[in-house]
Amino acid sequence: MFVSDFRKEFYEVVQSQRVLLFVASDVDALCACKILQALFQCDHVQYTLVPVSGWQELETAFLEHKEQFRYFILINCGANVDLLDILQPDEDTTFFVCDTHRPVNVVNVYNDTQIKLLIKQDDDLEVPAYDDIFRDEEEDEEHSGNDSDGSEPSEKRTRLEEEVVEQTMRRRQQREWEARRRDILFDYEQYEYHGTSSAMVMFDLAWMMSKDLNDMLWWAIIGLTDQWVQDKITQMKYVTDVGVLQRHVSRHNHRNEDEENTLSVDCTRISFEYDLRLALYQHWSLHDSLCNTSYTASRFKLWSVHGQKRLQEFLADMGLPLKQVKQKFQSMDVSLKENLREMIEESANKFGMKDMRMQTFSIHFGFKHKFLASDVVFATMSLMDSPEKDGSGTDHFIQALDSLSRSNLDKLYHGLELAKKQLRATQQTIASCLCTNLVISQGPFLYCSLMEGTPDVMLFSKPASLSLLSRHLLKSFVFSTKNRRCKLLPLVMAAPLSVEQGTVTVMGIPPETDSSDRKNFFGRAFEKAAESTSSRTLHNHFDLSVIELKAEDRSKFLDALVSLLS
Amino acid sequence: MKALYEQNQSDVNEAKSAGRSDLIPTIKFRHCSLLRNRRCTIAYLYDRLLRIRALRWEYGSVLPSSLRFHMSSEEMEWFNQYKKSLATYMRSLGGEEGLDITQDMKPPKSLYIEVRCLKDYGEFEVDDGTSVLLKKNSQHFLPRWKCEQLIRQGVLEHILS
Numbered sequence: 001m002f003v004s005d006f007r008k009e010f011y012e013v014v015q016s017q018r019v020l021l022f023v024a025s026d027v028d029a030l031c032a033c034k035i036l037q038a039l040f041q042c043d044h045v046q047y048t049l050v051p052v053s054g055w056q057e058l059e060t061a062f063l064e065h066k067e068q069f070r071y072f073i074l075i076n077c078g079a080n081v082d083l084l085d086i087l088q089p090d091e092d093t094t095f096f097v098c099d100t101h102r103p104v105n106v107v108n109v110y111n112d113t114q115i116k117l118l119i120k121q122d123d124d125l126e127v128p129a130y131d132d133i134f135r136d137e138e139e140d141e142e143h144s145g146n147d148s149d150g151s152e153p154s155e156k157r158t159r160l161e162e163e164v165v166e167q168t169m170r171r172r173q174q175r176e177w178e179a180r181r182r183d184i185l186f187d188y189e190q191y192e193y194h195g196t197s198s199a200m201v202m203f204d205l206a207w208m209m210s211k212d213l214n215d216m217l218w219w220a221i222i223g224l225t226d227q228w229v230q231d232k233i234t235q236m237k238y239v240t241d242v243g244v245l246q247r248h249v250s251r252h253n254h255r256n257e258d259e260e261n262t263l264s265v266d267c268t269r270i271s272f273e274y275d276l277r278l279a280l281y282q283h284w285s286l287h288d289s290l291c292n293t294s295y296t297a298s299r300f301k302l303w304s305v306h307g308q309k310r311l312q313e314f315l316a317d318m319g320l321p322l323k324q325v326k327q328k329f330q331s332m333d334v335s336l337k338e339n340l341r342e343m344i345e346e347s348a349n350k351f352g353m354k355d356m357r358m359q360t361f362s363i364h365f366g367f368k369h370k371f372l373a374s375d376v377v378f379a380t381m382s383l384m385d386s387p388e389k390d391g392s393g394t395d396h397f398i399q400a401l402d403s404l405s406r407s408n409l410d411k412l413y414h415g416l417e418l419a420k421k422q423l424r425a426t427q428q429t430i431a432s433c434l435c436t437n438l439v440i441s442q443g444p445f446l447y448c449s450l451m452e453g454t455p456d457v458m459l460f461s462k463p464a465s466l467s468l469l470s471r472h473l474l475k476s477f478v479f480s481t482k483n484r485r486c487k488l489l490p491l492v493m494a495a496p497l498s499v500e501q502g503t504v505t506v507m508g509i510p511p512e513t514d515s516s517d518r519k520n521f522f523g524r525a526f527e528k529a530a531e532s533t534s535s536r537t538l539h540n541h542f543d544l545s546v547i548e549l550k551a552e553d554r555s556k557f558l559d560a561l562v563s564l565l566s
Numbered sequence: 567m568k569a570l571y572e573q574n575q576s577d578v579n580e581a582k583s584a585g586r587s588d589l590i591p592t593i594k595f596r597h598c599s600l601l602r603n604r605r606c607t608i609a610y611l612y613d614r615l616l617r618i619r620a621l622r623w624e625y626g627s628v629l630p631s632s633l634r635f636h637m638s639s640e641e642m643e644w645f646n647q648y649k650k651s652l653a654t655y656m657r658s659l660g661g662e663e664g665l666d667i668t669q670d671m672k673p674p675k676s677l678y679i680e681v682r683c684l685k686d687y688g689e690f691e692v693d694d695g696t697s698v699l700l701k702k703n704s705q706h707f708l709p710r711w712k713c714e715q716l717i718r719q720g721v722l723e724h725i726l727s
Contacts, residue, residue, distance in 0.1 A: 018692075018696065018698075037680075037707075040707060041678070041680065041707060044677060044678050045707070046678065046692070046706075046707050046708060046709075047706070047707045048698060048699075048704060048705070048706045048707075049704060049705035049706070050701075050704050051703070051704075064699055064701070065699055068696055068697055068698060068699060394702070394703035394704075395703060397703070398682065398703055398705075407726065
């Protein structure tokens with residue numbers, strides 16, 4: 001059921017108990033976790049934090065801990081499947097689920113006792129009504145119980161005929177109801193999408209209790225920016241949420257706008273910026289940033305020689321000398337940096353890039369440290385997905401979690417370096433895929449498969465980095481192809497996961513249009529295709545559109561998918 | 567040392583009986599080396615004693631069996647005596663109940679601390695009877711006094727945010 005008053009029904013229940021937090025492995029979940037941790041530390045709530053990266057880990061961890069805890073909080077996992085069925089908990093365990101995955105499974109919505117959803121009900125959910133899906137089975141038995149009351153034999157015959165007629169009517173109604181139910185559920189569960197960021201939901205809870213701080217606000221901003229960077233929400237929703245956060249930012253940071261009573265330089269300051277869309281540009285050189293941001297790289301078509309020339313023209317148009325542009329941004333001439341944003345926006349308009357600037361936030365503390373929200377998102381994402389094999393996935397989770405605190409700036413800078421490597425590798429892989437025409441049209445969708453020998457292919461084994469690569473590849477492909485039909489097709493991407501086990505990760509991306517609603521139908525499609533061909537798949541990730549598949553079953557799986565979607 | 571001592575003894579006897587005074591420097595030399603060896607062994611034993619004393623502060627009153635294996639029976643005896651005198655001292659402080667001075671080696675800043683588990687430890691019992699499973703890389707928010715022992719042993723790591 002949906003929790004209406006977060007404070008009374010969630011926080012005050014949990015405050016006197018020990019809880020277990022299951023946190024999924026994405027940046028939004030990390031931010032929500034940090035906010036919740038800060039609140040719990042304030043109120044001395046004893047908790048245990050367990051990172052999980054897939055359904056199997058969730059189940060094992062639940063089995064290990066279920067005797068010790070009665071209250072479980074799941075962050076960014078668990079809303080889109082039947083939790084009670086998968087976890088089989090005891091009667092007195094309660095789950096609080098704060099998840100952005102939609103659609104929320106109907107069992108989770110209508111269970112009144114054990115599952116509480118920390119989701120706002122006006123979050124465009126469109127849950128089907130109770131009566132359309134569930135029906136008490138007792139009604140049928142009552143009817144059949146009334147049958148054997150027959151007294152006289154002469155009346156019995158007519159009554160028998162009536163009963164037969166009634167039963168056929170009921171059966172037909174039952175069949176119609178079931179068919180309608182199947183349709184409703186199919187429509188409801190067909191498309192996957194994402195709702196409001198969990199970090200923002202947690203920040204809202206903190207604000208309701210008047211325990212919100214600037215740090216928590218920054219984490220909420222990062223959670224929202226992560227959703228935007230990974231294309232999980234529409235542009236409209238992003239702008240609306242930015243507006244909501246902007247009010248909080250001005251509430252916490254208005255002291256800096258007054259010239260006379262400013263705070264010391266060491267205090268954290270968050271400010272709203274209408275800044276350039278270039279990834280990591282303040283920590284890199286401007287040229288590198290222009291080459292490795294998907295927005296500019298795809299529109300300039302930087303994989304071709306012609307594209308490189310256009311980039312040079314663009315820089316020349318703004319009057320920026322090449323030597324300046326290729327050195328670190330912080331060492332560029334101050335006179336050039338002053339009007340940089342407006343200059344770039346103007347020139348970008350001439351070259352067909354209308355949305356060069358976006359609404360975002362930045363944080364400063366001290367003289368040296370200034371970060372944009374997207375910088376931190378890229379850094380944390382790279383820390384979490386880094387392929388270094390030192391220890392298990394949870395080590396990386398812990399590193400990424402640490403990098404979000406202000407006292408661990410060295411980890412954040414390390415993350416920024418990893419992010420630069422990741423972005424460069426992404427662009428190089430995209431360039432090679434497009435130049436060698438690896439993106440093929442299979443009919444209802446485009447298909448691209450990374451070979452094992454590709455350089456840096458291990459960087460793309462985790463779903464978040466693979467998703468970034470696939471989306472950027474699709475965007476670049478849309479600009480490189482002349483076939484109008486191909487521009488509207490979705491993409492299925494395959495990358496090798498583990499050489500020893502011979503598995504590949506397969507991921508489906510919805511088509512790229514300007515006003516797309518980011519709804520992804522590949523989750524159900526993959527399930528059906530796997531069933532029909534009995535391929536060996538593992539639907540381990542919380543996002544149902546990412547699966548693991550045995551390499552040998554790849555071709556029959558694809559054939560089944562083609563026939564399913566055409 | 568025994569070998570040196572015996573050699574010295576035989577030389578002394580010889581010097582006394584046979585009147586060979588040229589053996590006297592050898593005797594003196596061996597005696598000096600005997601004294602030095604004795605000093606070294608005593609220093610070693612004293613250092614062991616100091617370490618055993620530190621073990622009481624690190625591990626509490628019950629030592630793990632792997633450590634007890636390496637200690638001689640006299641050292642165990644000494645350890646028990648030390649434990650007793652420390653306990654008597656602690657009881658004599660702080661009014662009726664006594665004060666456990668092996669806790670809170672540094673002034674505590676808060677009642678509960680955030681800890682991260684560095685190795686798999688297993689179940690750990692908390693005050694209200696329930697237990698927490700300490701697995702590698704899980705983070706917990708627990709009362710300070712329960713965690714101190716484990717932090718000192720290196721199983722948990724205190725996280726400052």
